[in-house]
Amino acid sequence: MSGHAPLPGPLPVPNERRLDLERLARLREQVRAHDCGAVLLYDPTNIRYATGVSNMQVYSLHNPCRYVFVPAEGPVVLFDFFGCEHLSAGKAAVDEVRPAVSWYHFIVGDRVREKAAQWAAEIADLVTAHGAGNRRIAVDRLDPAGLWALEALNVQVADGQEVANHARRIKTPEEMLAIRAAVANCETGMRRMADALRPGITELALWSHLHQSNIEMGGEWIETRLLTSGPRTNPWYQECSDRVIEDGDIVAFDTDLIGAYGYSADISRSWVAGDGRAGDEQRRLYEAAFDQVTSNILLFRPGATFEEIAMAGRQLPERYRDQTNSALAHGIGLCNEYPLIVNRQYWEDGGIDGAVEAGMVFCVESFAGEKGGREGVKLEQQILVTETGPELLSTHPLEETLM
Incomplete structure:
Protein backbone atom coordinates (compact mmCIF):
# COMPACT_ATOMS: atom_id res chain seq x y z
CA MET A 1 0.00 0.00 0.00
CA ARG A 168 -31.63 18.82 0.78
CA ARG A 169 -29.98 18.88 -2.66
CA ILE A 170 -28.18 22.23 -2.10
CA LYS A 171 -25.99 22.31 0.99
CA THR A 172 -25.94 25.38 3.23
CA PRO A 173 -22.65 26.88 4.51
CA GLU A 174 -23.06 25.25 7.94
CA GLU A 175 -23.91 21.92 6.33
CA MET A 176 -20.62 22.02 4.47
CA LEU A 177 -18.73 22.37 7.76
CA ALA A 178 -20.58 19.34 9.09
CA ILE A 179 -19.86 17.33 5.93
CA ARG A 180 -16.16 18.17 6.10
CA ALA A 181 -16.14 16.99 9.73
CA ALA A 182 -17.84 13.72 8.76
CA VAL A 183 -15.31 13.09 5.98
CA ALA A 184 -12.44 13.77 8.39
CA ASN A 185 -14.01 11.31 10.86
CA CYS A 186 -14.25 8.71 8.15
CA GLU A 187 -10.72 9.12 6.87
CA THR A 188 -9.31 8.75 10.38
CA GLY A 189 -11.06 5.39 10.51
CA MET A 190 -9.71 4.48 7.08
CA ARG A 191 -6.16 5.18 8.27
CA ARG A 192 -6.75 2.89 11.23
CA MET A 193 -7.98 0.20 8.86
CA ALA A 194 -4.89 0.64 6.68
CA ASP A 195 -2.65 0.28 9.73
CA ALA A 196 -4.48 -2.89 10.79
CA LEU A 197 -4.49 -4.53 7.34
CA ARG A 198 -2.17 -7.51 7.57
CA PRO A 199 -2.56 -10.99 6.07
CA GLY A 200 -4.29 -13.12 8.70
CA ILE A 201 -6.86 -10.56 9.85
CA THR A 202 -10.51 -11.33 9.05
CA GLU A 203 -12.72 -9.04 7.01
CA LEU A 204 -14.95 -8.47 10.05
CA ALA A 205 -12.05 -7.59 12.31
CA LEU A 206 -10.70 -5.10 9.77
CA TRP A 207 -14.15 -3.54 9.29
CA SER A 208 -14.53 -3.08 13.05
CA HIS A 209 -11.76 -0.45 13.08
CA LEU A 210 -13.92 1.90 11.01
CA HIS A 211 -16.92 1.41 13.31
CA GLN A 212 -14.93 2.04 16.48
CA SER A 213 -13.21 5.10 15.08
CA ASN A 214 -16.49 6.59 13.87
CA ILE A 215 -18.25 6.16 17.22
CA GLU A 216 -15.20 7.33 19.18
CA MET A 217 -15.14 10.58 17.16
CA GLY A 218 -18.85 11.36 17.51
CA GLY A 219 -20.20 9.54 14.48
CA GLU A 220 -23.33 7.44 14.55
CA TRP A 221 -23.69 4.31 12.40
CA ILE A 222 -22.70 2.64 9.13
CA GLU A 223 -25.44 1.85 6.63
CA THR A 224 -23.90 -1.23 4.99
CA ARG A 225 -21.18 -3.83 5.63
CA LEU A 226 -19.39 -3.59 2.29
CA LEU A 227 -15.86 -4.83 2.89
CA THR A 228 -14.62 -7.91 1.04
CA SER A 229 -11.32 -9.53 0.11
CA GLY A 230 -9.85 -11.72 -2.60
CA PRO A 231 -12.47 -13.68 -4.56
CA ARG A 232 -15.29 -12.11 -2.49
CA THR A 233 -14.60 -8.71 -4.09
CA ASN A 234 -16.19 -9.89 -7.35
CA PRO A 235 -19.08 -9.48 -7.92
CA TRP A 236 -19.63 -6.41 -5.74
CA TYR A 237 -22.30 -6.07 -3.00
CA GLN A 238 -21.18 -8.99 -0.88
CA GLU A 239 -20.99 -8.02 2.79
CA CYS A 240 -18.03 -8.69 5.06
CA SER A 241 -17.49 -12.12 6.56
CA ASP A 242 -15.11 -14.06 8.77
CA ARG A 243 -12.89 -14.83 5.76
CA VAL A 244 -9.20 -14.53 6.60
CA ILE A 245 -7.47 -12.02 4.33
CA GLU A 246 -4.52 -13.57 2.51
CA ASP A 247 -1.26 -12.08 1.28
CA GLY A 248 -1.78 -10.44 -2.11
CA ASP A 249 -5.57 -10.19 -1.84
CA ILE A 250 -7.41 -7.10 -2.99
CA VAL A 251 -9.41 -5.66 -0.08
CA ALA A 252 -12.27 -3.43 -1.29
CA PHE A 253 -14.68 -1.43 0.86
CA ASP A 254 -17.35 1.27 0.75
CA THR A 255 -17.66 3.28 3.97
CA ASP A 256 -21.37 4.31 3.81
CA LEU A 257 -20.71 6.01 7.13
CA ILE A 258 -22.95 8.37 9.09
CA GLY A 259 -20.45 10.49 10.96
CA ALA A 260 -20.19 13.81 12.76
CA TYR A 261 -23.42 15.83 13.10
CA GLY A 262 -25.29 12.99 11.35
CA TYR A 263 -23.67 13.64 7.95
CA SER A 264 -22.47 10.92 5.63
CA ALA A 265 -19.08 10.06 4.20
CA ASP A 266 -19.36 7.58 1.35
CA ILE A 267 -15.85 6.74 0.17
CA SER A 268 -14.53 3.56 -1.47
CA ARG A 269 -10.99 2.30 -1.66
CA SER A 270 -9.30 -0.92 -2.78
CA TRP A 271 -5.99 -2.01 -1.31
CA VAL A 272 -3.69 -4.99 -1.74
CA ALA A 273 -2.86 -6.88 1.46
CA GLY A 274 0.76 -7.60 2.29
CA ASP A 275 3.99 -6.20 0.94
CA GLY A 276 4.14 -7.97 -2.41
CA ARG A 277 3.75 -6.47 -5.85
CA ALA A 278 0.20 -6.30 -7.27
CA GLY A 279 -0.53 -8.73 -10.09
CA ASP A 280 -1.05 -7.64 -13.67
CA GLU A 281 -4.83 -8.18 -13.61
CA GLN A 282 -5.11 -6.33 -10.27
CA ARG A 283 -3.35 -3.40 -11.88
CA ARG A 284 -5.62 -3.45 -14.91
CA LEU A 285 -8.68 -3.49 -12.66
CA TYR A 286 -7.39 -0.63 -10.57
CA GLU A 287 -6.45 1.51 -13.55
CA ALA A 288 -9.89 1.04 -15.13
CA ALA A 289 -11.73 2.13 -11.97
CA PHE A 290 -9.26 4.96 -11.30
CA ASP A 291 -9.62 6.36 -14.83
CA GLN A 292 -13.41 6.21 -14.69
CA VAL A 293 -13.74 8.00 -11.34
CA THR A 294 -11.09 10.67 -11.89
CA SER A 295 -12.35 11.46 -15.40
CA ASN A 296 -16.00 11.64 -14.40
CA ILE A 297 -15.36 13.98 -11.48
CA LEU A 298 -14.32 16.65 -13.97
CA LEU A 299 -17.81 16.61 -15.54
CA PHE A 300 -19.46 18.04 -12.41
CA ARG A 301 -19.70 21.72 -13.21
CA PRO A 302 -22.67 24.03 -12.62
CA GLY A 303 -25.15 23.81 -15.49
CA ALA A 304 -24.16 20.33 -16.69
CA THR A 305 -27.29 18.19 -17.05
CA PHE A 306 -27.50 14.72 -15.61
CA GLU A 307 -27.97 13.31 -19.10
CA GLU A 308 -24.90 15.17 -20.41
CA ILE A 309 -22.83 13.69 -17.60
CA ALA A 310 -24.16 10.19 -18.23
CA MET A 311 -23.48 10.40 -21.97
CA ALA A 312 -20.03 11.95 -21.59
CA GLY A 313 -19.00 9.74 -18.67
CA ARG A 314 -15.94 7.55 -18.99
CA GLN A 315 -16.89 3.92 -19.70
CA LEU A 316 -15.06 0.93 -18.35
CA PRO A 317 -13.31 -1.42 -20.80
CA GLU A 318 -15.83 -3.73 -22.44
CA ARG A 319 -14.85 -6.82 -20.42
CA TYR A 320 -15.83 -5.09 -17.15
CA ARG A 321 -19.17 -3.58 -18.20
CA ASP A 322 -21.46 -6.52 -17.41
CA GLN A 323 -20.88 -6.02 -13.70
CA THR A 324 -20.36 -2.30 -13.36
CA ASN A 325 -22.56 -0.52 -10.84
CA SER A 326 -25.54 1.32 -12.29
CA ALA A 327 -24.66 4.60 -10.54
CA LEU A 328 -22.13 6.95 -12.01
CA ALA A 329 -22.74 9.29 -9.05
CA HIS A 330 -25.28 10.14 -6.36
CA GLY A 331 -25.98 13.03 -4.08
CA ILE A 332 -25.06 12.84 -0.40
CA GLY A 333 -25.77 14.74 2.80
CA LEU A 334 -27.32 13.17 5.89
CA CYS A 335 -27.25 9.92 3.87
CA ASN A 336 -27.17 8.95 0.20
CA GLU A 337 -29.51 11.49 -1.37
CA TYR A 338 -31.16 12.69 -4.56
CA PRO A 339 -30.11 12.86 -7.33
CA LEU A 340 -28.86 9.54 -8.71
CA ILE A 341 -27.04 9.76 -12.03
CA VAL A 342 -26.79 6.41 -13.81
CA ASN A 343 -24.16 5.21 -16.24
CA ARG A 344 -24.85 5.56 -19.95
CA GLN A 345 -26.00 1.97 -20.54
CA TYR A 346 -28.72 2.37 -17.88
CA TRP A 347 -29.94 5.80 -18.96
CA GLU A 348 -33.01 4.75 -20.95
CA ASP A 349 -34.44 2.86 -17.99
CA GLY A 350 -33.09 4.87 -15.03
CA GLY A 351 -32.15 8.37 -16.22
CA ILE A 352 -33.75 11.42 -14.59
CA ASP A 353 -33.91 15.10 -15.56
CA GLY A 354 -31.93 17.73 -13.74
CA ALA A 355 -28.79 19.81 -13.73
CA VAL A 356 -25.79 20.22 -11.47
CA GLU A 357 -25.78 23.31 -9.26
CA ALA A 358 -23.15 24.89 -7.06
CA GLY A 359 -23.60 23.67 -3.50
CA MET A 360 -24.42 20.09 -4.45
CA VAL A 361 -22.33 17.28 -2.95
CA PHE A 362 -21.85 14.07 -4.94
CA CYS A 363 -20.13 10.73 -4.64
CA VAL A 364 -18.60 9.59 -7.94
CA GLU A 365 -17.96 5.86 -8.11
CA SER A 366 -16.79 2.85 -10.09
CA PHE A 367 -16.59 -0.91 -9.78
CA ALA A 368 -14.34 -2.86 -12.16
CA GLY A 369 -14.61 -6.63 -12.17
CA GLU A 370 -14.81 -9.11 -15.02
CA LYS A 371 -17.71 -11.56 -15.00
CA GLY A 372 -16.19 -14.81 -13.77
CA GLY A 373 -12.97 -13.02 -12.77
CA ARG A 374 -11.29 -13.59 -9.42
CA GLU A 375 -11.31 -10.04 -8.02
CA GLY A 376 -12.75 -6.57 -8.43
CA VAL A 377 -11.86 -2.98 -7.55
CA LYS A 378 -14.25 -0.43 -5.99
CA LEU A 379 -13.37 3.28 -5.88
CA GLU A 380 -15.48 6.28 -4.85
CA GLN A 381 -14.72 9.95 -4.23
CA GLN A 382 -16.84 12.59 -2.48
CA ILE A 383 -16.92 16.04 -4.09
CA LEU A 384 -18.46 19.49 -3.63
CA VAL A 385 -19.62 21.38 -6.72
CA THR A 386 -18.41 24.97 -6.52
CA GLU A 387 -19.06 27.87 -8.89
CA THR A 388 -15.81 27.00 -10.69
CA GLY A 389 -16.15 23.23 -10.70
CA PRO A 390 -15.61 20.18 -8.48
CA GLU A 391 -13.69 20.28 -5.19
CA LEU A 392 -12.43 16.96 -3.85
CA LEU A 393 -13.59 16.40 -0.25
CA SER A 394 -12.18 12.89 0.24
CA THR A 395 -8.42 13.23 0.58
CA HIS A 396 -7.24 9.73 1.53
CA PRO A 397 -4.94 8.91 -1.40
CA LEU A 398 -5.84 6.56 -4.20
CA GLU A 399 -3.29 3.80 -4.73
CA GLU A 400 -1.66 5.10 -7.90
CA THR A 401 1.23 2.68 -7.40
CA LEU A 402 -1.20 -0.14 -8.23
CA MET A 403 -1.67 1.03 -11.80
Whole structure:
Protein backbone atom coordinates (compact mmCIF):
# COMPACT_ATOMS: atom_id res chain seq x y z
CA MET A 1 0.00 0.00 0.00
CA SER A 2 1.05 3.60 -0.56
CA GLY A 3 1.47 6.21 2.17
CA HIS A 4 -1.42 7.33 4.28
CA ALA A 5 -3.21 10.66 4.07
CA PRO A 6 -1.93 13.34 6.44
CA LEU A 7 -3.63 13.53 9.81
CA PRO A 8 -6.39 16.16 9.86
CA GLY A 9 -6.27 19.24 12.00
CA PRO A 10 -9.14 20.11 14.33
CA LEU A 11 -12.50 19.06 12.91
CA PRO A 12 -14.67 21.80 11.38
CA VAL A 13 -17.33 22.86 13.87
CA PRO A 14 -20.62 24.19 12.48
CA ASN A 15 -22.80 26.59 14.43
CA GLU A 16 -25.65 24.19 15.18
CA ARG A 17 -28.26 26.91 15.66
CA ARG A 18 -27.46 28.37 12.22
CA LEU A 19 -27.31 24.86 10.77
CA ASP A 20 -30.83 24.09 12.01
CA LEU A 21 -32.32 27.39 10.87
CA GLU A 22 -30.67 27.28 7.43
CA ARG A 23 -32.08 23.82 6.78
CA LEU A 24 -35.54 24.74 8.05
CA ALA A 25 -35.63 27.77 5.74
CA ARG A 26 -34.77 25.61 2.72
CA LEU A 27 -37.46 23.09 3.68
CA ARG A 28 -40.16 25.74 4.05
CA GLU A 29 -39.16 27.20 0.68
CA GLN A 30 -39.81 23.81 -0.95
CA VAL A 31 -43.12 23.34 0.89
CA ARG A 32 -44.31 26.58 -0.71
CA ALA A 33 -42.79 25.69 -4.10
CA HIS A 34 -44.80 22.45 -4.12
CA ASP A 35 -48.03 24.26 -3.25
CA CYS A 36 -48.47 22.61 0.13
CA GLY A 37 -49.60 24.06 3.43
CA ALA A 38 -47.18 21.87 5.37
CA VAL A 39 -44.92 18.84 5.27
CA LEU A 40 -45.17 15.87 7.66
CA LEU A 41 -41.94 13.90 7.98
CA TYR A 42 -41.32 10.40 9.37
CA ASP A 43 -37.95 9.53 7.82
CA PRO A 44 -35.46 10.12 10.68
CA THR A 45 -32.97 11.82 8.37
CA ASN A 46 -35.70 14.19 7.20
CA ILE A 47 -36.73 14.87 10.81
CA ARG A 48 -33.13 15.69 11.61
CA TYR A 49 -32.88 17.96 8.61
CA ALA A 50 -36.01 19.86 9.64
CA THR A 51 -35.33 20.11 13.38
CA GLY A 52 -31.76 19.19 14.22
CA VAL A 53 -33.11 16.65 16.73
CA SER A 54 -31.68 13.12 16.67
CA ASN A 55 -33.37 10.26 18.53
CA MET A 56 -33.07 6.50 17.99
CA GLN A 57 -32.22 7.02 14.33
CA VAL A 58 -31.81 3.39 13.31
CA TYR A 59 -34.75 2.17 15.41
CA SER A 60 -37.05 4.74 13.86
CA LEU A 61 -36.01 3.73 10.35
CA HIS A 62 -38.26 0.67 10.74
CA ASN A 63 -40.57 1.78 13.55
CA PRO A 64 -42.54 4.96 12.64
CA CYS A 65 -42.47 6.20 16.22
CA ARG A 66 -41.77 9.93 15.75
CA TYR A 67 -42.65 12.62 13.19
CA VAL A 68 -42.61 16.38 12.66
CA PHE A 69 -45.15 18.84 11.26
CA VAL A 70 -43.57 21.78 9.41
CA PRO A 71 -46.01 24.36 7.99
CA ALA A 72 -45.00 26.75 5.23
CA GLU A 73 -45.44 29.46 7.87
CA GLY A 74 -46.04 28.88 11.56
CA PRO A 75 -44.85 26.71 14.45
CA VAL A 76 -42.85 23.53 13.93
CA VAL A 77 -44.37 20.74 16.03
CA LEU A 78 -42.16 17.72 16.77
CA PHE A 79 -44.01 14.58 17.86
CA ASP A 80 -41.34 12.58 19.67
CA PHE A 81 -41.14 9.19 21.32
CA PHE A 82 -42.80 9.12 24.75
CA GLY A 83 -40.57 10.63 27.44
CA CYS A 84 -38.12 12.22 24.99
CA GLU A 85 -39.37 15.82 25.04
CA HIS A 86 -36.16 17.00 26.71
CA LEU A 87 -34.11 16.12 23.61
CA SER A 88 -35.47 19.20 21.82
CA ALA A 89 -34.63 21.66 24.59
CA GLY A 90 -33.00 24.76 23.14
CA LYS A 91 -33.45 23.69 19.52
CA ALA A 92 -34.09 26.80 17.44
CA ALA A 93 -36.08 24.95 14.75
CA VAL A 94 -38.61 23.37 17.15
CA ASP A 95 -41.48 25.44 18.55
CA GLU A 96 -43.47 22.73 20.32
CA VAL A 97 -42.97 19.09 21.33
CA ARG A 98 -45.82 16.62 21.75
CA PRO A 99 -45.88 12.86 22.39
CA ALA A 100 -46.20 10.90 19.16
CA VAL A 101 -49.38 8.94 18.48
CA SER A 102 -48.20 5.48 17.41
CA TRP A 103 -50.50 3.50 15.13
CA TYR A 104 -48.21 0.88 13.59
CA HIS A 105 -49.14 -2.75 14.15
CA PHE A 106 -46.18 -3.68 16.38
CA ILE A 107 -47.46 -1.25 19.02
CA VAL A 108 -51.26 -1.26 18.61
CA GLY A 109 -52.10 -4.64 17.06
CA ASP A 110 -55.64 -4.74 15.69
CA ARG A 111 -56.31 -1.14 16.79
CA VAL A 112 -54.44 0.35 13.81
CA ARG A 113 -57.50 2.01 12.21
CA GLU A 114 -58.65 3.45 15.57
CA LYS A 115 -55.24 4.89 16.44
CA ALA A 116 -54.65 6.15 12.90
CA ALA A 117 -57.91 8.11 13.15
CA GLN A 118 -56.74 9.63 16.44
CA TRP A 119 -53.41 10.58 14.84
CA ALA A 120 -55.08 12.03 11.75
CA ALA A 121 -57.43 14.21 13.81
CA GLU A 122 -54.47 15.90 15.48
CA ILE A 123 -52.71 16.44 12.15
CA ALA A 124 -55.89 17.82 10.57
CA ASP A 125 -56.26 20.29 13.46
CA LEU A 126 -52.73 21.55 12.76
CA VAL A 127 -53.50 21.86 9.06
CA THR A 128 -56.62 23.89 9.88
CA ALA A 129 -54.74 26.13 12.32
CA HIS A 130 -51.51 26.69 10.38
CA GLY A 131 -52.08 25.72 6.74
CA ALA A 132 -53.33 29.19 5.72
CA GLY A 133 -56.35 27.57 4.11
CA ASN A 134 -54.27 25.04 2.16
CA ARG A 135 -55.29 21.49 3.16
CA ARG A 136 -52.69 19.84 0.94
CA ILE A 137 -49.78 18.44 2.95
CA ALA A 138 -46.71 16.54 1.82
CA VAL A 139 -45.89 13.30 3.70
CA ASP A 140 -42.70 11.34 3.16
CA ARG A 141 -43.86 7.96 4.53
CA LEU A 142 -47.44 6.88 5.08
CA ASP A 143 -49.08 3.48 5.49
CA PRO A 144 -52.55 3.00 3.94
CA ALA A 145 -54.51 3.41 7.21
CA GLY A 146 -52.99 6.85 7.72
CA LEU A 147 -53.74 7.94 4.18
CA TRP A 148 -57.37 6.83 4.50
CA ALA A 149 -57.72 8.62 7.84
CA LEU A 150 -56.36 11.92 6.50
CA GLU A 151 -58.49 11.75 3.37
CA ALA A 152 -61.57 11.19 5.53
CA LEU A 153 -60.83 14.58 7.15
CA ASN A 154 -60.44 16.34 3.79
CA VAL A 155 -56.65 16.50 3.99
CA GLN A 156 -55.00 15.96 0.60
CA VAL A 157 -51.67 14.12 0.62
CA ALA A 158 -48.71 14.88 -1.67
CA ASP A 159 -45.23 13.34 -1.95
CA GLY A 160 -43.15 14.58 0.98
CA GLN A 161 -39.97 12.80 -0.05
CA GLU A 162 -39.85 14.94 -3.20
CA VAL A 163 -40.19 18.09 -1.08
CA ALA A 164 -37.42 16.97 1.28
CA ASN A 165 -35.13 15.86 -1.55
CA HIS A 166 -35.32 19.22 -3.29
CA ALA A 167 -34.62 21.03 -0.03
CA ARG A 168 -31.63 18.82 0.78
CA ARG A 169 -29.98 18.88 -2.66
CA ILE A 170 -28.18 22.23 -2.10
CA LYS A 171 -25.99 22.31 0.99
CA THR A 172 -25.94 25.38 3.23
CA PRO A 173 -22.65 26.88 4.51
CA GLU A 174 -23.06 25.25 7.94
CA GLU A 175 -23.91 21.92 6.33
CA MET A 176 -20.62 22.02 4.47
CA LEU A 177 -18.73 22.37 7.76
CA ALA A 178 -20.58 19.34 9.09
CA ILE A 179 -19.86 17.33 5.93
CA ARG A 180 -16.16 18.17 6.10
CA ALA A 181 -16.14 16.99 9.73
CA ALA A 182 -17.84 13.72 8.76
CA VAL A 183 -15.31 13.09 5.98
CA ALA A 184 -12.44 13.77 8.39
CA ASN A 185 -14.01 11.31 10.86
CA CYS A 186 -14.25 8.71 8.15
CA GLU A 187 -10.72 9.12 6.87
CA THR A 188 -9.31 8.75 10.38
CA GLY A 189 -11.06 5.39 10.51
CA MET A 190 -9.71 4.48 7.08
CA ARG A 191 -6.16 5.18 8.27
CA ARG A 192 -6.75 2.89 11.23
CA MET A 193 -7.98 0.20 8.86
CA ALA A 194 -4.89 0.64 6.68
CA ASP A 195 -2.65 0.28 9.73
CA ALA A 196 -4.48 -2.89 10.79
CA LEU A 197 -4.49 -4.53 7.34
CA ARG A 198 -2.17 -7.51 7.57
CA PRO A 199 -2.56 -10.99 6.07
CA GLY A 200 -4.29 -13.12 8.70
CA ILE A 201 -6.86 -10.56 9.85
CA THR A 202 -10.51 -11.33 9.05
CA GLU A 203 -12.72 -9.04 7.01
CA LEU A 204 -14.95 -8.47 10.05
CA ALA A 205 -12.05 -7.59 12.31
CA LEU A 206 -10.70 -5.10 9.77
CA TRP A 207 -14.15 -3.54 9.29
CA SER A 208 -14.53 -3.08 13.05
CA HIS A 209 -11.76 -0.45 13.08
CA LEU A 210 -13.92 1.90 11.01
CA HIS A 211 -16.92 1.41 13.31
CA GLN A 212 -14.93 2.04 16.48
CA SER A 213 -13.21 5.10 15.08
CA ASN A 214 -16.49 6.59 13.87
CA ILE A 215 -18.25 6.16 17.22
CA GLU A 216 -15.20 7.33 19.18
CA MET A 217 -15.14 10.58 17.16
CA GLY A 218 -18.85 11.36 17.51
CA GLY A 219 -20.20 9.54 14.48
CA GLU A 220 -23.33 7.44 14.55
CA TRP A 221 -23.69 4.31 12.40
CA ILE A 222 -22.70 2.64 9.13
CA GLU A 223 -25.44 1.85 6.63
CA THR A 224 -23.90 -1.23 4.99
CA ARG A 225 -21.18 -3.83 5.63
CA LEU A 226 -19.39 -3.59 2.29
CA LEU A 227 -15.86 -4.83 2.89
CA THR A 228 -14.62 -7.91 1.04
CA SER A 229 -11.32 -9.53 0.11
CA GLY A 230 -9.85 -11.72 -2.60
CA PRO A 231 -12.47 -13.68 -4.56
CA ARG A 232 -15.29 -12.11 -2.49
CA THR A 233 -14.60 -8.71 -4.09
CA ASN A 234 -16.19 -9.89 -7.35
CA PRO A 235 -19.08 -9.48 -7.92
CA TRP A 236 -19.63 -6.41 -5.74
CA TYR A 237 -22.30 -6.07 -3.00
CA GLN A 238 -21.18 -8.99 -0.88
CA GLU A 239 -20.99 -8.02 2.79
CA CYS A 240 -18.03 -8.69 5.06
CA SER A 241 -17.49 -12.12 6.56
CA ASP A 242 -15.11 -14.06 8.77
CA ARG A 243 -12.89 -14.83 5.76
CA VAL A 244 -9.20 -14.53 6.60
CA ILE A 245 -7.47 -12.02 4.33
CA GLU A 246 -4.52 -13.57 2.51
CA ASP A 247 -1.26 -12.08 1.28
CA GLY A 248 -1.78 -10.44 -2.11
CA ASP A 249 -5.57 -10.19 -1.84
CA ILE A 250 -7.41 -7.10 -2.99
CA VAL A 251 -9.41 -5.66 -0.08
CA ALA A 252 -12.27 -3.43 -1.29
CA PHE A 253 -14.68 -1.43 0.86
CA ASP A 254 -17.35 1.27 0.75
CA THR A 255 -17.66 3.28 3.97
CA ASP A 256 -21.37 4.31 3.81
CA LEU A 257 -20.71 6.01 7.13
CA ILE A 258 -22.95 8.37 9.09
CA GLY A 259 -20.45 10.49 10.96
CA ALA A 260 -20.19 13.81 12.76
CA TYR A 261 -23.42 15.83 13.10
CA GLY A 262 -25.29 12.99 11.35
CA TYR A 263 -23.67 13.64 7.95
CA SER A 264 -22.47 10.92 5.63
CA ALA A 265 -19.08 10.06 4.20
CA ASP A 266 -19.36 7.58 1.35
CA ILE A 267 -15.85 6.74 0.17
CA SER A 268 -14.53 3.56 -1.47
CA ARG A 269 -10.99 2.30 -1.66
CA SER A 270 -9.30 -0.92 -2.78
CA TRP A 271 -5.99 -2.01 -1.31
CA VAL A 272 -3.69 -4.99 -1.74
CA ALA A 273 -2.86 -6.88 1.46
CA GLY A 274 0.76 -7.60 2.29
CA ASP A 275 3.99 -6.20 0.94
CA GLY A 276 4.14 -7.97 -2.41
CA ARG A 277 3.75 -6.47 -5.85
CA ALA A 278 0.20 -6.30 -7.27
CA GLY A 279 -0.53 -8.73 -10.09
CA ASP A 280 -1.05 -7.64 -13.67
CA GLU A 281 -4.83 -8.18 -13.61
CA GLN A 282 -5.11 -6.33 -10.27
CA ARG A 283 -3.35 -3.40 -11.88
CA ARG A 284 -5.62 -3.45 -14.91
CA LEU A 285 -8.68 -3.49 -12.66
CA TYR A 286 -7.39 -0.63 -10.57
CA GLU A 287 -6.45 1.51 -13.55
CA ALA A 288 -9.89 1.04 -15.13
CA ALA A 289 -11.73 2.13 -11.97
CA PHE A 290 -9.26 4.96 -11.30
CA ASP A 291 -9.62 6.36 -14.83
CA GLN A 292 -13.41 6.21 -14.69
CA VAL A 293 -13.74 8.00 -11.34
CA THR A 294 -11.09 10.67 -11.89
CA SER A 295 -12.35 11.46 -15.40
CA ASN A 296 -16.00 11.64 -14.40
CA ILE A 297 -15.36 13.98 -11.48
CA LEU A 298 -14.32 16.65 -13.97
CA LEU A 299 -17.81 16.61 -15.54
CA PHE A 300 -19.46 18.04 -12.41
CA ARG A 301 -19.70 21.72 -13.21
CA PRO A 302 -22.67 24.03 -12.62
CA GLY A 303 -25.15 23.81 -15.49
CA ALA A 304 -24.16 20.33 -16.69
CA THR A 305 -27.29 18.19 -17.05
CA PHE A 306 -27.50 14.72 -15.61
CA GLU A 307 -27.97 13.31 -19.10
CA GLU A 308 -24.90 15.17 -20.41
CA ILE A 309 -22.83 13.69 -17.60
CA ALA A 310 -24.16 10.19 -18.23
CA MET A 311 -23.48 10.40 -21.97
CA ALA A 312 -20.03 11.95 -21.59
CA GLY A 313 -19.00 9.74 -18.67
CA ARG A 314 -15.94 7.55 -18.99
CA GLN A 315 -16.89 3.92 -19.70
CA LEU A 316 -15.06 0.93 -18.35
CA PRO A 317 -13.31 -1.42 -20.80
CA GLU A 318 -15.83 -3.73 -22.44
CA ARG A 319 -14.85 -6.82 -20.42
CA TYR A 320 -15.83 -5.09 -17.15
CA ARG A 321 -19.17 -3.58 -18.20
CA ASP A 322 -21.46 -6.52 -17.41
CA GLN A 323 -20.88 -6.02 -13.70
CA THR A 324 -20.36 -2.30 -13.36
CA ASN A 325 -22.56 -0.52 -10.84
CA SER A 326 -25.54 1.32 -12.29
CA ALA A 327 -24.66 4.60 -10.54
CA LEU A 328 -22.13 6.95 -12.01
CA ALA A 329 -22.74 9.29 -9.05
CA HIS A 330 -25.28 10.14 -6.36
CA GLY A 331 -25.98 13.03 -4.08
CA ILE A 332 -25.06 12.84 -0.40
CA GLY A 333 -25.77 14.74 2.80
CA LEU A 334 -27.32 13.17 5.89
CA CYS A 335 -27.25 9.92 3.87
CA ASN A 336 -27.17 8.95 0.20
CA GLU A 337 -29.51 11.49 -1.37
CA TYR A 338 -31.16 12.69 -4.56
CA PRO A 339 -30.11 12.86 -7.33
CA LEU A 340 -28.86 9.54 -8.71
CA ILE A 341 -27.04 9.76 -12.03
CA VAL A 342 -26.79 6.41 -13.81
CA ASN A 343 -24.16 5.21 -16.24
CA ARG A 344 -24.85 5.56 -19.95
CA GLN A 345 -26.00 1.97 -20.54
CA TYR A 346 -28.72 2.37 -17.88
CA TRP A 347 -29.94 5.80 -18.96
CA GLU A 348 -33.01 4.75 -20.95
CA ASP A 349 -34.44 2.86 -17.99
CA GLY A 350 -33.09 4.87 -15.03
CA GLY A 351 -32.15 8.37 -16.22
CA ILE A 352 -33.75 11.42 -14.59
CA ASP A 353 -33.91 15.10 -15.56
CA GLY A 354 -31.93 17.73 -13.74
CA ALA A 355 -28.79 19.81 -13.73
CA VAL A 356 -25.79 20.22 -11.47
CA GLU A 357 -25.78 23.31 -9.26
CA ALA A 358 -23.15 24.89 -7.06
CA GLY A 359 -23.60 23.67 -3.50
CA MET A 360 -24.42 20.09 -4.45
CA VAL A 361 -22.33 17.28 -2.95
CA PHE A 362 -21.85 14.07 -4.94
CA CYS A 363 -20.13 10.73 -4.64
CA VAL A 364 -18.60 9.59 -7.94
CA GLU A 365 -17.96 5.86 -8.11
CA SER A 366 -16.79 2.85 -10.09
CA PHE A 367 -16.59 -0.91 -9.78
CA ALA A 368 -14.34 -2.86 -12.16
CA GLY A 369 -14.61 -6.63 -12.17
CA GLU A 370 -14.81 -9.11 -15.02
CA LYS A 371 -17.71 -11.56 -15.00
CA GLY A 372 -16.19 -14.81 -13.77
CA GLY A 373 -12.97 -13.02 -12.77
CA ARG A 374 -11.29 -13.59 -9.42
CA GLU A 375 -11.31 -10.04 -8.02
CA GLY A 376 -12.75 -6.57 -8.43
CA VAL A 377 -11.86 -2.98 -7.55
CA LYS A 378 -14.25 -0.43 -5.99
CA LEU A 379 -13.37 3.28 -5.88
CA GLU A 380 -15.48 6.28 -4.85
CA GLN A 381 -14.72 9.95 -4.23
CA GLN A 382 -16.84 12.59 -2.48
CA ILE A 383 -16.92 16.04 -4.09
CA LEU A 384 -18.46 19.49 -3.63
CA VAL A 385 -19.62 21.38 -6.72
CA THR A 386 -18.41 24.97 -6.52
CA GLU A 387 -19.06 27.87 -8.89
CA THR A 388 -15.81 27.00 -10.69
CA GLY A 389 -16.15 23.23 -10.70
CA PRO A 390 -15.61 20.18 -8.48
CA GLU A 391 -13.69 20.28 -5.19
CA LEU A 392 -12.43 16.96 -3.85
CA LEU A 393 -13.59 16.40 -0.25
CA SER A 394 -12.18 12.89 0.24
CA THR A 395 -8.42 13.23 0.58
CA HIS A 396 -7.24 9.73 1.53
CA PRO A 397 -4.94 8.91 -1.40
CA LEU A 398 -5.84 6.56 -4.20
CA GLU A 399 -3.29 3.80 -4.73
CA GLU A 400 -1.66 5.10 -7.90
CA THR A 401 1.23 2.68 -7.40
CA LEU A 402 -1.20 -0.14 -8.23
CA MET A 403 -1.67 1.03 -11.80
